Structures are given as structure tokens and as C-alpha cells.
Amino acid sequence: QARVLTLNALSHLAKIHRMERRAFSQQEIYDFVSSLLPPGDASSKLESAIRRMLFDTHLLQREGKSWAPAHYIWDDFLTAWALAEDPIGADIVKAHLDDPAWTLLLEFYAGLEDVLPLVLILFNEATAYGNVESLLRAARWSVVAPEEVSWRKTLMKILAHTFSDTDTDRHVR
Numbered sequence: 001q002a003r004v005l006t007l008n009a010l011s012h013l014a015k016i017h018r019m020e021r022r023a024f025s026q027q028e029i030y031d032f033v034s035s036l037l038p039p040g041d042a043s044s045k046l047e048s049a050i051r052r053m054l055f056d057t058h059l060l061q062r063e064g065k066s067w068a069p070a071h072y073i074w075d076d077f078l079t080a081w082a083l084a085e086d087p088i089g090a091d092i093v094k095a096h097l098d099d100p101a102w103t104l105l106l107e108f109y110a111g112l113e114d115v116l117p118l119v120l121i122l123f124n125e126a127t128a129y130g131n132v133e134s135l136l137r138a139a140r141w142s143v144v145a146p147e148e149v150s151w152r153k154t155l156m157k158i159l160a161h162t163f164s165d166t167d168t169d170r171h172v173r
């Protein structure tokens with residue numbers, strides 16, 4: 001239970017850090033951890049275990065008097081995890097589809113969540129506007145997406161068509 005709650009806490013903190021660009025005081029972290037705990041006598045042991053995991057695993061690091069995810073990869077992965085669990089996470093991700101700062105986060109998200117609506121946008125950009133970068137992004141997502149995703153065959157068809165089309169620039173092919 002402590003591991004699950006620690007992951008929930010880390011993903012929540014990372015999401016706020018990424019979205020609001022702010023770090024947390026130790027008291028804010030303590031308050032959030034307390035809000036996750038079930039009522040009862042065992043909650044003090046559980047809270048202690050969560051605090052140890054948060055502060056002793058080096059997933060969070062001190063920035064002056066504040067705490068933040070220790071590395072941008074953890075920040076992106078944990079934020080993607082939080083967005084996959086968030087009912088409006090897909091809308092947030094869609095709003096950042098063309099944001100280069102979200103490239104890694106979007107790849108993590110593609111491994112955690114069904115990204116069919118986003119892939120369809122990328123397919124449209126690739127086929128209607130000749131945006132090969134969108135097609136290559138979908139290809140990168142296909143590597144991390146679950147094997148059973150419905151859009152992988154369509155991606156392969158579009159890739160084959162794009163790269164065998166003699167009208168496509170030779171450098172792009």
C-alpha cells in the first residue's frame with residue numbers, strides 16, 4: 001500500500017511541477033501525503049513508510065528549501081502517469097501535442113494510455129499536409145504502445161506509402 005500511495009504522491013507532485021513549474025515545500029509534501037492516507041491507527045506507520053520512500057529514494061531532490069523531481073525523465077514519466085490517470089489528461093496532452101518540450105512526456109504517455117485520437121491527428125498532418133515529422137512521431141509512439149493497438153497497421157501502410165512514393169523528397173525517403 002505504501003508503494004502505491006508513494007507512486008500516487010510522486011505522480012501528483014510531478015504533474016504539478018511540470019504544469020505549474022513550481023517546486024514544493026516539505027510541508028506541502030507532508031500535507032499531500034496525509035490527504036492520501038486512509039483513516040485508522042496504521043496510518044502513522046504508512047505515512048512514515050511513504051515519507052521514507054519519497055525522501056530516501058532520491059526521486060525527489062532538494063532545490064534550496066523546496067523539493068522537486070530529481071531528474072527530468074522522472075518528471076516526464078510521472079507526469080505522463082498522472083495524466084493517464086486524470087479524466088482530463090487526454091485533453092491536456094492534446095493541447096501540448098505540438099510542444100517540443102513535451103516530446104518525451106508524450107512518448108511516455110503513449111506507452112501508458114490509448115493515444116488513438118492523437119495518432120489520428122498525426123496521421124492527418126502527415127497525409128493531408130505532408131508533415132513527415134508527425135508520421136515519424138507516430139512511429140516512435142508505436143514502439144512504446146501496447147502490441148494490440150489498432151492504429152499500428154494503418155501507420156505501417158502510411159509509412160510504406162510515404163517512403164515508396166517517388167514524389168517524396170529523396171532525402172526524406
